[in-house]
Amino acid sequence: xxxxxxxxxxxxxxxxxxxxxxxxxxxxxxxxxxxxxxxxxxxxxxxxxxxxxxxxxxxxxxxxxxxxxxxxxxxxxxxxxxxxxxxxxxxxxxxxxxxxxxxxxxxxxxxxxxxxxxxxxxxxxxxxxxxxxxxxxxxxxxxxxxxxxxxxxxxxxxxxxxxxxxxxxxxxxxxxxxxxxxxxxxxxxxxxxxxxxxxxxxxxxxxxxxxxxxxxxxxxxxxxxxxxxxxxxxxxxxxxxxxxxxxxxxxxxxxxxxxxxxxxxxxxxxxxxxxxxxxxxxxxxxxxxxxxxxxxxxxxxxxxxxxxxxxxxxxxxxxxxxxxxxxxxxxxxxxxxxxxxxxxxxxxxxxxxxxxxxxxxxxxxxxxxxxxxxxxxxxxxxxxxxxxxxxxxxxxxxxxxxxxxxxxxxxxxxxxxxxxxxxxxxxxxxxxxxxxxxxxxxxxxxxxxxxxxxxxxxxxxxxxxxxxxxxxxxxxxxxxxxxxxxxxxxxxxxxxxxxxxxxxxxxxxxxxxxxxxxxxxxxxxxxxxxx
Amino acid sequence: xxxxxxxxxxxxxxxxxxxxxxxxxxxxxxxxxxxxxxxxxxxxxxxxxxxxxxxxxxxxxxxxxxxxxxxxxxxxxxxxxxxxxxxxxxxxxxxxxxxxxxxxxxxxxxxxxxxxxxxxxxxxxxxxxxxxxxxxxxxxxxxxxxxxxxxxxxxxxxxxxxxxxxxxxxxxxxxxxxxxxxxxxxxxxxxxxxxxxxxxxxxxxxxxxxxxxxxxxxxxxxxxxxxxxxxxxxxxxxxxxxxxxxxxxxxxxxxxxxxxxxxxxxxxxxxxxxxxxxxxxxxxxxx
Numbered sequence: 001x002x003x004x005x006x007x008x009x010x011x012x013x014x015x016x017x018x019x020x021x022x023x024x025x026x027x028x029x030x031x032x033x034x035x036x037x038x039x040x041x042x043x044x045x046x047x048x049x050x051x052x053x054x055x056x057x058x059x060x061x062x063x064x065x066x067x068x069x070x071x072x073x074x075x076x077x078x079x080x081x082x083x084x085x086x087x088x089x090x091x092x093x094x095x096x097x098x099x100x101x102x103x104x105x106x107x108x109x110x111x112x113x114x115x116x117x118x119x120x121x122x123x124x125x126x127x128x129x130x131x132x133x134x135x136x137x138x139x140x141x142x143x144x145x146x147x148x149x150x151x152x153x154x155x156x157x158x159x160x161x162x163x164x165x166x167x168x169x170x171x172x173x174x175x176x177x178x179x180x181x182x183x184x185x186x187x188x189x190x191x192x193x194x195x196x197x198x199x200x201x202x203x204x205x206x207x208x209x210x211x212x213x214x215x216x217x218x219x220x221x222x223x224x225x226x227x228x229x230x231x232x233x234x235x236x237x238x239x240x241x242x243x244x245x246x247x248x249x250x251x252x253x254x255x256x257x258x259x260x261x262x263x264x265x266x267x268x269x270x271x272x273x274x275x276x277x278x279x280x281x282x283x284x285x286x287x288x289x290x291x292x293x294x295x296x297x298x299x300x301x302x303x304x305x306x307x308x309x310x311x312x313x314x315x316x317x318x319x320x321x322x323x324x325x326x327x328x329x330x331x332x333x334x335x336x337x338x339x340x341x342x343x344x345x346x347x348x349x350x351x352x353x354x355x356x357x358x359x360x361x362x363x364x365x366x367x368x369x370x371x372x373x374x375x376x377x378x379x380x381x382x383x384x385x386x387x388x389x390x391x392x393x394x395x396x397x398x399x400x401x402x403x404x405x406x407x408x409x410x411x412x413x414x415x416x417x418x419x420x421x422x423x424x425x426x427x428x429x430x431x432x433x434x435x436x437x438x439x440x441x442x443x444x445x446x447x448x449x450x451x452x453x454x455x456x457x458x459x460x461x462x463x464x465x466x467x468x469x470x471x472x473x474x475x476x477x478x479x480x481x482x483x484x485x486x487x488x489x490x491x492x493x494x495x496x497x498x499x500x501x502x503x504x505x506x507x508x509x510x511x512x513x514x515x516x517x518x519x520x521x522x523x524x525x526x527x528x529x530x531x
Numbered sequence: 532x533x534x535x536x537x538x539x540x541x542x543x544x545x546x547x548x549x550x551x552x553x554x555x556x557x558x559x560x561x562x563x564x565x566x567x568x569x570x571x572x573x574x575x576x577x578x579x580x581x582x583x584x585x586x587x588x589x590x591x592x593x594x595x596x597x598x599x600x601x602x603x604x605x606x607x608x609x610x611x612x613x614x615x616x617x618x619x620x621x622x623x624x625x626x627x628x629x630x631x632x633x634x635x636x637x638x639x640x641x642x643x644x645x646x647x648x649x650x651x652x653x654x655x656x657x658x659x660x661x662x663x664x665x666x667x668x669x670x671x672x673x674x675x676x677x678x679x680x681x682x683x684x685x686x687x688x689x690x691x692x693x694x695x696x697x698x699x700x701x702x703x704x705x706x707x708x709x710x711x712x713x714x715x716x717x718x719x720x721x722x723x724x725x726x727x728x729x730x731x732x733x734x735x736x737x738x739x740x741x742x743x744x745x746x747x748x749x750x751x752x753x754x755x756x757x758x759x760x761x762x763x764x765x766x767x768x769x770x771x772x773x774x775x776x777x778x779x780x781x782x783x784x785x786x787x788x789x790x791x792x793x794x795x796x797x798x799x800x801x802x803x804x805x806x807x808x809x810x811x812x813x814x815x816x817x818x
Contacts, residue, residue, distance in 0.1 A: 036596060036598075039596075040598065069603075072601065072602050072603050072606075072636075072640075073601055073603040074601065075601050075602060076565075076599075076601070078629040078632060081599075081602065081632055081633055084602070085636070119636055119639070120632070315709060316712070336720075337713065407720050407737075407738055408736055409736070410712065410713055410733050411712045411713075412709050412710075413733070413734060413735070417735075421735060485741075513739070515719060531738050
């Protein structure tokens with residue numbers, strides 16, 4: 001092993017790895033999805049290159065020693081550490097001889113694989129380890145023994161590529177994320193760099209980062225938006241930058257790739273209709289895929305649960321079905337962990353069967369139901385007795401009461417623990433609502449005229465009038481009478497503008513925290529809950 | 532072999548948040564992990580203290596990342612302990628960091644069975660508490676078997692509850708574990724978290740700090756009895772006001788409790804917990 005040659009190969013490996021660093025970072029979901037495998041491998045390799053530059057070794061054994069030491073010193077991250085052991089096993093064999101032959105390389109790959117496996121306490125297949133082992137197996141084949149080293153390396157590289165492609169078959173976490181193993185992919189790029197260094201061939205261009213990623217892998221990053229929207233726009237002289245700029249305003253995780261005649265769009269947005277409209281404005285839209293990512297996340301959790309994969313994602317202990325009206329409310333409940341939401345509520349009560357169906361569709365045996373309406377509680381209890389699962393009804397009488405209870409829900413905790421916490425929250429919550437009177441009436445001693453605002457606190461009418469500010473003031477006073485520190489307002493259809501409300505409330509009590517969410521429920525312009 | 536503090540050393544990594552260990556005990560060593568801000572790399576505590584770290588976190592345009600020590604870092608630490616016959620190397624949960632793996636490789640490099648590498652299956656001051664528990668036994672003389680039994684009991688009975696301002700930091704660093712279940716919420720709700728089987732789990736979600744304290748109190752009271760030997764530790768990320776609140780809580784609920792450590796979370800743990808995080812640890816050990 002000659003120092004100049006080793007320097008050259010290490011640099012060539014490094015150059016190719018650098019070109020793929022971002023792609024490999026993006027693949028990283030195992031063992032910890034922190035997106036740094038490519039960076040760690042580059043840093044590890046860089047320390048080898050630097051040590052070689054500084055080395056004054058004259059014989060093969062000394063070169064091997066320097067390389068081993070540098071790899072160990074510089075190893076970063078899990079993949080870097082395993083890689084350092086691959087390097088160690090590899091150069092230890094090469095260090096025994098001054099020249100290089102295919103037979104010796106075969107033994108070196110074997111040494112690399114064995115050393116790496118030995119270093120890891122519980123080797124996991126579908127990782128870098130599998131890739132180096134399969135490379136070693138290829139290198140040992142009889143037919144390669146008498147070929148020139150460059151040909152052997154090409155065959156080993158091909159075996160490595162093949163092994164990387166099959167990593168998702170071996171490791172569920174990878175399959176579920178739709179990616180290949182990041183460490184394995186890094187190892188192949190290092191090998192590719194070395195092959196090209198050894199043969200003097202030009203390196204192929206690094207593939208486009210976006211193309212290399214699968215649909216599910218993109219969703220490993222968590223989006224605040226709900227819909228993943230993918231489509232192709234075909235046309236003439238399409239303006240990629242212009243479309244990108246427009247799409248940026250409505251979402252994130254944006255990718256627009258292609259040329260002037262066809263662009264592929266990927267965006268996370270709450271308004272996929274608008275995204276498509278931007279497409280149809282400039283060309284013909286095709287291949288539309290719209291996926292509900294909240295739903296996908298839940299599905300992935302279920303898949304992982306069933307597969308028993310060693311995963312960073314949640315395993316559910318308790319499922320939850322909520323009944324609530326309005327798109328905004330549905331989204332709030334889902335974002336807080338509701339497994340299923342049934343549209344319904346005032347004047348659109350769901351049937352017991354609707355609830356049973358939802359309960360059965362939940363992947364857990366323990367299920368909580370939030371009826372969120374006094375008229376739905378009984379139906380929910382009936383549904384609970386019809387279902388084969390262990391169902392408990394948390395008797396929330398209104399959407400806002402259910403919302404308060406929902407804040408305490410932790411799907412990985414037991415149903416007992418969740419029930420206790422949620423009942424405690426219902427107990428301590430004061431609720432109110434503002435509606436518009438549909439006829440003249442007298443209720444709880446309050447005279448009401450059709451068309452006027454009516455304020456109720458804990459289901460009792462307290463004020464009516466045409467001036468919303470006056471009604472709201474009285475309602476807020478009463479709902480906060482217990483000294484609660486948090487007030488949440490869910491706005492419904494025909495909600496009045498609430499400009500200045502938060503400021504005036506906080507002025508009244510600087511310790512009060514106010515949140516306003518778009519609930520979208522009919523009949524009640526404002527729902528309030530104090531906690 | 533009779534193990535004493537004369538012949539047995541303890542190596543901690545910097546996720547123990549116990550940088551004073553070597554100054555307090557001549558048989559202890561402290562190996563830093565790395566914190567990276569863009570192209571700048573720092574050794575935890577040694578080159579970037581907690582105060583500078585939180586300042587940098589507020590002002591730096593890049594988000595930090597962390598890296599485990601290299602095997603060579605551990606080899607170096609083990610080599611400084613050549614006068615000792617046994618080394619206990621205690622590390623952050625292998626489910627959230629490759630530190631344990633690096634230490635294992637270094638132990639193999641040293642050879643023999645001199646170095647015992649222990650996966651604490653937890654993090655931060657809990658590891659410091661384990662170090663003290665071992666040290667108490669070394670002071671009176673102990674055996675490998677007794678330490679193994681202690682570690683086993685520690686895995687089951689050392690508890691931690693912590694709460695963070697936002698799950699964003701755990702999420703970003705990929706250390707969120709099963710607490711993913713309460714992430715992605717639109718609302719200003721505070722998760723109460725724990726570590727089970729070496730990974731982060733959510734145990735409750737509450738509205739506001741007060742409720743988080745009440746939840747910690749309820750769980751602490753349920754899990755402990757007021758007997759001597761109950762040790763408590765409090766660690767916070769740049770929000771010292773918690774130290775008083777939680778120490779007071781410990782003494783109110785369990786007058787016999789001893790507050791063994793209070794400290795600031797260092798740069799590495801702080802990178803993953805985020806400013807405003809606080810951890811409350813306890814371990815019952817009468818030795």
